[in-house]
Amino acid sequence: MTITITAFERSPDGGKGLARDTRVRWALEEAGQPYAVRLVSFRAMKEPAHLALHPFGQIPTYEEGDLALFETGAIVFHIAQRHAGLLPDDANARARAITWMFAAVNTVEPPILELVNARIVEGDQPWSKERMPMVVDRVRHPLRQLSVRLGNSDWLDDAFSAGDLMMVSVLLRLRPSGILDEFPNLAAYVARGEARPAYQRAFAAQLAINAPAPSQR
Numbered sequence: 001m002t003i004t005i006t007a008f009e010r011s012p013d014g015g016k017g018l019a020r021d022t023r024v025r026w027a028l029e030e031a032g033q034p035y036a037v038r039l040v041s042f043r044a045m046k047e048p049a050h051l052a053l054h055p056f057g058q059i060p061t062y063e064e065g066d067l068a069l070f071e072t073g074a075i076v077f078h079i080a081q082r083h084a085g086l087l088p089d090d091a092n093a094r095a096r097a098i099t100w101m102f103a104a105v106n107t108v109e110p111p112i113l114e115l116v117n118a119r120i121v122e123g124d125q126p127w128s129k130e131r132m133p134m135v136v137d138r139v140r141h142p143l144r145q146l147s148v149r150l151g152n153s154d155w156l157d158d159a160f161s162a163g164d165l166m167m168v169s170v171l172l173r174l175r176p177s178g179i180l181d182e183f184p185n186l187a188a189y190v191a192r193g194e195a196r197p198a199y200q201r202a203f204a205a206q207l208a209i210n211a212p213a214p215s216q217r
């Protein structure tokens with residue numbers, strides 16, 4: 001059955017791989033599953049046809065036969081459950097990997113998104129500068145703890161899993177801020193994720209759509 005995901009017709013990040021279709025592409029690449037991509041404009045995302053797939057009018061979505069999913073955590077979990085390579089066989093290790101997936105989207109990602117909004121959306125507000133140290137500190141807090149837990153390990157549990165895929169994807173959004181580099185083991189962890197061939201293929205696929213034309217570089 002063909003898998004079809006949606007992605008930005010033109011991603012605001014210009015191909016840095018930060019739009020969330022990249023994590024779904026990555027999971028599909030790790031699982032060795034071919035997929036098709038339907039590109040959607042910002043306007044089309046808010047129209048009924050797309051809202052029927054994604055109630056919040058966002059990307060990515062995932063279609064497979066008569067199944068339609070949204071939310072990257074749920075999509076990656078679905079892929080990981082159906083195909084080998086993203087969740088361990090041992091029941092307890094599997095439960096731990098799923099826990100890390102939730103930790104990525106529930107604990108680590110929210111303050112990072114807050115920082116992105118504070119910089120991009122609210123950066124020109126008169127109160128923005130005063131608020132920023134608090135926003136940055138809220139990002140650092142879970143990173144300090146994550147850094148301690150990761151220690152010198154390659155991955156969050158024994159082997160790479162969907163938990164790492166989600167955590168690396170979430171942490172990647174921090175790179176432009178410089179905060180990731182304050183935690184060398186987390187920066188190395190993210191680099192390890194990016195070095196995986198499946199990530200490289202996913203990144204290249206989104207870049208092929210989003211890279212600025214030579215005249216715009």
Ligand SMILES: N[C@@H](CCC(=O)N[C@@H](CS)C(=O)NCC(=O)O)C(=O)O
Nearest residue numbers: 019020057058059060070071072073
């Ligand atoms: N929690 C959702 C977030 C989805 C999301 O924020 N998607 C962004 C692109 S990365 C989007 O569609 N933004 C456009 C909009 O919200 O209008 C997930 O993980 O799938």
